[in-house]
Amino acid sequence: xxxxxxxxxxxxxxxxxxxxxxxxxxxxxxxxxxxxxxxxxxxxxxxxxxxxxxxxxxxxxxxxxxxxxxxxxxxxxxxxxxxxxxxxxxxxxxxxxxxxxxxxxxxxxxxxxxxxxxxxxxxxxxxxxxxxxxxxxxxxxxxxxxxxxxxxxxxxxxxxxxxxxxxxxxxxxxxxxxxxxxxxxxxxxxxxxxxxxxxxxxxxxxxxxxxxxxxxxxxxxxxxxxxxxxxxxxxxxxxxxxxxxxxxxxxxxxxxxxxxxxxxxxxxxxxxxxxxxxxxxxxxxxxxxxxxxxxxxxxxxxxxxxxxxxxxxxxxxxxxxxxxxxxxxxxxxxxxxxxxxxxxxxxxxxxxxxxxxxxxxxxxxxxxxxxxxxxxxxxxxxxxxxxxxxxxxxxxxxxxxxxxxxxxxxxxxxxxxxxxxxxxxxxxxxxxxxxxxxxxxxxxxxxxxxxxxxxxxxxxxx
Ligand SMILES: Nc1ncnc2c1ncn2[C@@H]1O[C@H](COP(=O)(O)OP(=O)(O)O)[C@@H](O)[C@H]1O
Ligand SMILES: [Mg+2]
Numbered sequence: 001x002x003x004x005x006x007x008x009x010x011x012x013x014x015x016x017x018x019x020x021x022x023x024x025x026x027x028x029x030x031x032x033x034x035x036x037x038x039x040x041x042x043x044x045x046x047x048x049x050x051x052x053x054x055x056x057x058x059x060x061x062x063x064x065x066x067x068x069x070x071x072x073x074x075x076x077x078x079x080x081x082x083x084x085x086x087x088x089x090x091x092x093x094x095x096x097x098x099x100x101x102x103x104x105x106x107x108x109x110x111x112x113x114x115x116x117x118x119x120x121x122x123x124x125x126x127x128x129x130x131x132x133x134x135x136x137x138x139x140x141x142x143x144x145x146x147x148x149x150x151x152x153x154x155x156x157x158x159x160x161x162x163x164x165x166x167x168x169x170x171x172x173x174x175x176x177x178x179x180x181x182x183x184x185x186x187x188x189x190x191x192x193x194x195x196x197x198x199x200x201x202x203x204x205x206x207x208x209x210x211x212x213x214x215x216x217x218x219x220x221x222x223x224x225x226x227x228x229x230x231x232x233x234x235x236x237x238x239x240x241x242x243x244x245x246x247x248x249x250x251x252x253x254x255x256x257x258x259x260x261x262x263x264x265x266x267x268x269x270x271x272x273x274x275x276x277x278x279x280x281x282x283x284x285x286x287x288x289x290x291x292x293x294x295x296x297x298x299x300x301x302x303x304x305x306x307x308x309x310x311x312x313x314x315x316x317x318x319x320x321x322x323x324x325x326x327x328x329x330x331x332x333x334x335x336x337x338x339x340x341x342x343x344x345x346x347x348x349x350x351x352x353x354x355x356x357x358x359x360x361x362x363x364x365x366x367x368x369x370x371x372x373x374x375x376x377x378x379x380x381x382x383x384x385x386x387x388x389x390x391x392x393x394x395x396x397x398x399x400x401x402x403x404x405x406x407x408x409x410x411x412x413x414x415x416x417x418x419x420x421x422x423x424x425x426x427x428x429x430x431x432x433x434x435x436x437x438x439x440x441x442x443x444x445x446x447x448x449x450x451x452x453x454x455x456x457x458x459x460x461x462x
Pocket of ligand 2: 180183184249
């Protein structure tokens with residue numbers, strides 16, 4: 001007869017646990033030790049009495065049990081160093097009646113077998129890492145030119161032509177457009193087409209620089225300007241970009257106090273590094289970009305009007321992808337060729353259905369979103385054709401809704417005979433209702449003979 005574990009005398013259970021070779025620990029939700037197996041006690045040079053009730057991190061080096069007891073997420077075969085030995089640790093959340101009550105942890109010395117497994121795992125990671133390194137390298141390389149700006153819709157071509165035309169001027173440019181429309185790409189192309197192309201193009205994300213670092217980052221500082229200042233000082237972005245182009249990205253996020261400092265530099269063409277006595281003349285071309293409505297911000301006083309005018313000498317607006325649907329397939333193909341090179345693939349195509357989905361989506365994240373969708377697709381692709389299943393769920397939903405509508409439509413288009421039969425049936429029911437069940441009366445109401453009525457009645461209702 002089978003016995004439930006709970007029916008074993010506790011002395012038995014204890015002996016069974018003692019006999020298992022595994023070292024293990026049980027903690028409660030707070031990560032306090034409830035139990036430590038005999039062998040684990042010996043290994044840690046402690047006793048059960050001393051360990052119980054203590055936070056596990058105090059008893060076991062590098063323990064993560066307190067985390068697993070909180071998150072409920074198991075961690076299998078982790079490498080953990082304890083008392084100078086490399087151990088393989090597994091941590092399992094303990095759920096009782098669906099409630100997370102704590103966690104069970106086990107450690108074993110690695111055997112030659114699982115050591116080999118680890119070496120394989122690590123090798124895989126190293127290969128992946130190298131791959132991503134070269135991938136990023138690929139991305140950074142290559143000069144962006146106007147030929148890289150794909151699109152043939154009139155709206156897009158208008159912006160592109162304007163950008164080409166003003167490349168050689170030194171006037172400030174303000175590029176506006178939703179996120180992912182290619183503002184940075186445009187700025188790059190403009191710089192590379194200009195006479196400044198052999199000098200640096202320095203992109204600065206105005207949203208990402210902390211306010212207190214803004215001056216030293218942009219204008220640099222001299223040695224000893226403040227405590228912690230680097231020996232020899234540091235060149236600011238403006239000096240680095242000298243004779244080149246500065247790209248002020250997310251300019252709409254520049255704090256108000258910084259706006260005046262920037263304006264002064266633009267007006268005077270000089271910078272004064274923090275702690276410097278002299279001003280340094282600077283020759284840079286400014287291209288700013290934002291997805292915010294700066295004129296609106298000027299109106300509600302969150303952006304300086306004088307700076308706005310300085311930046312907005314030439315305005316280039318890049319239309320969102322949904323306003324140039326004819327460019328979607330073109331750009332998708334271009335991005336696919338680009339991704340093929342990065343992922344060492346060749347001859348990847350889109351299924352017709354996928355093209356339809358891509359064209360119908362509104363692309364709130366614009367070209368960047370499209371790029372992400374395609375990168376994901378190429379990652380999960382087995383063959384050479386991107387199908388709907390390779391698209392992220394939120395895009396697949398669009399198509400399945402569409403399909404559902406088609407199916408509903410198909411149900412509506414049925415053989416004419418069926419449609420006629422249904423409406424005859426409906427008419428008979430109606431007539432009978434009005435005639436209060438009198439069939440002769442109903443036949444009269446319908447304008448048919450008694451026999452025809454009976455024939456039809458029999459056909460539909462028996
Ligand atoms: N017209 C385009 N043709 C090809 N690639 C584009 C185009 N517009 C944008 N991209 C690509 O889309 C991504 C987002 O562009 P980015 O310039 O960073 O957008 P933004 O600065 O407007 O957010 C980049 O990888 C860029 O290369
Ligand atoms: Mg950007």
